Amino acid sequence: MNASSNEPRLTLEEVRLIADLRIMHAKAYELFEIVSVIKRRHEESSIRSYADQAMLDKDIQRVDEIYLWFLKLKEEGLRLTKK
Numbered sequence: 213m214n215a216s217s218n219e220p221r222l223t224l225e226e227v228r229l230i231a232d233l234r235i236m237h238a239k240a241y242e243l244f245e246i247v248s249v250i251k252r253r254h255e256e257s258s259i260r261s262y263a264d265q266a267m268l269d270k271d272i273q274r275v276d277e278i279y280l281w282f283l284k285l286k287e288e289g290l291r292l293t294k295k
Contacts, residue, residue, distance in 0.1 A: 222230070250259065
């Protein structure tokens with residue numbers, strides 16, 4: 213492969229970031245699909261009855277943290293597009 217010296221090259225950190233983001237996108241999609249199936253198949257009361265409560269609470273806390281981070285990214289993106 214003969215690359216032009218004018219083409220910008222990604223740094224190792226940029227390549228790592230892109231790889232991490234692809235993994236994140238895949239896992240977010242996977243979590244969404246799993247939760248969708250559980251919601252469709254089971255009543256919320258059954259989920260609460262059979263779940264390990266400590267683990268469910270931890271999962272909820274983790275998803276809340278992720279949600280807040282995504283909101284921050286969204287707000288920053290909206291702010292940048294308004295400039």
